[in-house]
Amino acid sequence: MAQQANDENIETISVLGSKVSNRTATESTSPIDILDTKQLNKGGFTELGQSLQSIAPSFNFSRTQVSDGSDLFRPATLRGLQPDQTLVLINGKRRHTQAIFGLSGTVGAGAAGTDMNSIPLMALKNVEILRDGAAARYGSDAIAGVINLSLNDSTGVTTGFFQGGATGEGDGDTYSFGLNRGFDIGNEGGFVNLSLEYRDGDGTNRAERDTGGSSTIAPGELSDEVRWRQGNSDTEFVSVFYNAALPVGNKELYSFAGFSNRTAFGNGFYRDFNRAERNVPQVYPDGFLPRIDNEAQDISFSVGFKGDINPDWTFDLSSVYGENQYDYSSSNTINASYAAQYLADNPNASAQDIADNAGPKGGYSGGFRFDQWTTNLDITGIIDRSGAEPIYLSIGAEYRKENYEIVPGEVASYACGLANADRSFPSVIDPEVFADCGFQAYQGLRPDAANKADRSSYAVYVEAETLLNEDWLVSAALRYEDVSNSNDDTIWKLATRYEVTEDFAVRAAASTGFRAPSLQQSGYTAFTTTLGGDGSLATSYTATAGSAFPAALGVDGLKLESSDNYNLGFAWDASNDLSITLDFYQIKIYDRINLGSFIGVDSEELQNFPAANAALAATGAVQGNFFSNSLDSTTTGVDFIASYSMELASGDLDIAFAANKNKTEIDKVNSPAGIPEGIALDEQRRSFLTHGQPQERATLTFDYQQDKWSSLLRFNYFGETEVTYFAGKHIALPDFLSPTNDWRDTSVVESAVLVDVNMGYQLNDSINLSVGIDNLFDETPDELGEDEVLNFITNGAMRYPLRALPYGFDGMTYYAKVNFSF
Numbered sequence: 001m002a003q004q005a006n007d008e009n010i011e012t013i014s015v016l017g018s019k020v021s022n023r024t025a026t027e028s029t030s031p032i033d034i035l036d037t038k039q040l041n042k043g044g045f046t047e048l049g050q051s052l053q054s055i056a057p058s059f060n061f062s063r064t065q066v067s068d069g070s071d072l073f074r075p076a077t078l079r080g081l082q083p084d085q086t087l088v089l090i091n092g093k094r095r096h097t098q099a100i101f102g103l104s105g106t107v108g109a110g111a112a113g114t115d116m117n118s119i120p121l122m123a124l125k126n127v128e129i130l131r132d133g134a135a136a137r138y139g140s141d142a143i144a145g146v147i148n149l150s151l152n153d154s155t156g157v158t159t160g161f162f163q164g165g166a167t168g169e170g171d172g173d174t175y176s177f178g179l180n181r182g183f184d185i186g187n188e189g190g191f192v193n194l195s196l197e198y199r200d201g202d203g204t205n206r207a208e209r210d211t212g213g214s215s216t217i218a219p220g221e222l223s224d225e226v227r228w229r230q231g232n233s234d235t236e237f238v239s240v241f242y243n244a245a246l247p248v249g250n251k252e253l254y255s256f257a258g259f260s261n262r263t264a265f266g267n268g269f270y271r272d273f274n275r276a277e278r279n280v281p282q283v284y285p286d287g288f289l290p291r292i293d294n295e296a297q298d299i300s301f302s303v304g305f306k307g308d309i310n311p312d313w314t315f316d317l318s319s320v321y322g323e324n325q326y327d328y329s330s331s332n333t334i335n336a337s338y339a340a341q342y343l344a345d346n347p348n349a350s351a352q353d354i355a356d357n358a359g360p361k362g363g364y365s366g367g368f369r370f371d372q373w374t375t376n377l378d379i380t381g382i383i384d385r386s387g388a389e390p391i392y393l394s395i396g397a398e399y400r401k402e403n404y405e406i407v408p409g410e411v412a413s414y415a416c417g418l419a420n421a422d423r424s425f426p427s428v429i430d431p432e433v434f435a436d437c438g439f440q441a442y443q444g445l446r447p448d449a450a451n452k453a454d455r456s457s458y459a460v461y462v463e464a465e466t467l468l469n470e471d472w473l474v475s476a477a478l479r480y481e482d483v484s485n486s487n488d489d490t491i492w493k494l495a496t497r498y499e500v501t502e503d504f505a506v507r508a509a510a511s512t513g514f515r516a517p518s519l520q521q522s523g524y525t526a527f528t529t530t531l532g533g534d535g536s537l538a539t540s541y542t543a544t545a546g547s548a549f550p551a552a553l554g555v556d557g558l559k560l561e562s563s564d565n566y567n568l569g570f571a572w573d574a575s576n577d578l579s580i581t582l583d584f585y586q587i588k589i590y591d592r593i594n595l596g597s598f599i600g601v602d603s604e605e606l607q608n609f610p611a612a613n614a615a616l617a618a619t620g621a622v623q624g625n626f627f628s629n630s631l632d633s634t635t636t637g638v639d640f641i642a643s644y645s646m647e648l649a650s651g652d653l654d655i656a657f658a659a660n661k662n663k664t665e666i667d668k669v670n671s672p673a674g675i676p677e678g679i680a681l682d683e684q685r686r687s688f689l690t691h692g693q694p695q696e697r698a699t700l701t702f703d704y705q706q707d708k709w710s711s712l713l714r715f716n717y718f719g720e721t722e723v724t725y726f727a728g729k730h731i732a733l734p735d736f737l738s739p740t741n742d743w744r745d746t747s748v749v750e751s752a753v754l755v756d757v758n759m760g761y762q763l764n765d766s767i768n769l770s771v772g773i774d775n776l777f778d779e780t781p782d783e784l785g786e787d788e789v790l791n792f793i794t795n796g797a798m799r800y801p802l803r804a805l806p807y808g809f810d811g812m813t814y815y816a817k818v819n820f821s822f
Contacts, residue, residue, distance in 0.1 A: 083113025165815030251307025268441025413444020
């Protein structure tokens, strides 16, 4: 699966890890995995993120359910860090990030990473994963590592596939189609390669009948049908990519671009029929399940010009634009305050009158926009040294411009009553209970939260690499970068590789790095309205970085995260058939950015901060929070990879074992003076950072080929996760409500081994048929117990935990696939 998986991969020249154009992955000073399209497509996964997770243990792709946006994007992480601490490139050029992030209760909360599933597998030639800090070479975000996606550049052949599958439960029908064709342009090596991919998937549901009651069933009795949803959403995906190059004399003009659009039809919690603040029974007599329609659109375009300056020096000038748009629309929902106001103004209204004046059942709830434009100039060459190996030198400069925007929803999505007044209204069910404002499940983005932000950055960098002798490779990199909305930094990297013998090499690296606060963090602001027990409106406020409220607490803005990375390992070709690598690493990160807990107006925490209290009160909110550089952490771990090839029964067997073990510890909480540490980093967020992703991951793959037959058997091990969200430490319920007189403090997803199998047959030169089963033994997390908070608050509807799910809860899936090539 990794760089040592087979001879073809060993000789593959890596884009990552070195500026020397002919350096292979095994010659690099840092660990690099190279995964070709054959490996990525051997299995039933049609999404890039899932495919990578199944073969690269250092890569995690956690699932989350019933959390804003999680139906469409999943956090992609390396080495147990945050999504925005891994840099993603396409053809060696920086890819834009997504416009949104999970706010709370999720892996990667507050971090806007790259949406891996916006990139079709059909468009790729291979994927490289650099498992080491590389900010000195590539800039911001490359703390955990770098993932480079190389686009297909083949010509003269048409390839594609059809795939269909479903789960063992009989739901989740998914159909996929992909097509790729490359064309030569002229006779000098010019080409254009085109890719198209489409995917349509029905949702899954693992929820059970609940005891919430209805107009015909008493609360406490089981519902007639399953009314909640716990599972994957209905999804649709379409994408078009191209990759092209055209010789111009002895130089080359190149370009690549992509468009993708994805939708997912998600949901919130079921709203019970008798919840006075949430429901209008004249519209939904038995309650309702609010739905959220998520739509993401990505556009990217790159153009570049490269070539020789002279026999020893080359240049590469490129410019890349990318944007992500993310929109929410709500349906099968209601703004309960509309009907409440109508009844308050018309106390003798009939049930039909109330229903007719209850407002819309859905509409646009708001969206986010992000775009990025990056321009690079790289000059690479050789400096001869008399009688010694030359110095390979690379110098470059980068300029990047970014824009971010929050788009408000329509009035009904957030309003309090038809007039959107600053008041509340008694509900239509119980005059002692006041109706909620805004749409249920996803309250719309308010106009006073609409915001636009932009920034720019520039960088210069230099890297040198040479062989001190025929066995000893050394490299050094230095980078200076200035980011307009934070500060500047100078970072470095030193790396070396020494061949002890022809078959055994030791490698080591030390580096500093940084991550600039994203615009999605520094430019984010939000207002949400809830009800107090007395019916008063209570507004919660998330302050923009550097605004009056956080500034009065000494948080004037967000500064760069910084890191120290250390890597030590070896690569050993034990024989012609057996290769082993082992790499130890430590990543210390300072001033990590986190979204803190809410602080109330006139609260004890603000007693000694009158200016901050006044600034918060001036917003009209009763409580507020903000992003800050609130913690330092240390992540330690080890990566192990072994691959073995042999002949067996007139066929070829490749065996690959790969494992990752990591641990993240919080070293320090950087809370503003006088503010409790629990405000800067609360128990829920701490649990996601330290235990929200598996600390142990491993894969064992047997890949066998004999004549026209091929088979794959893969074991995927996921370690345990444990978080406090939706558990006793998060939601405080009286113990007497629990059948055991006690609530579990944490939510645990147990460790598991998932087994995947695949059989293929080459029907003729053009067609390959394959069938397979993922998660053969139907592994799922343990079902919720009666002493778990999530079971209680969902009236027994939820079967499994909702957060920190490394392998999901759909269970076994099966598929059939036709690959064609002509």
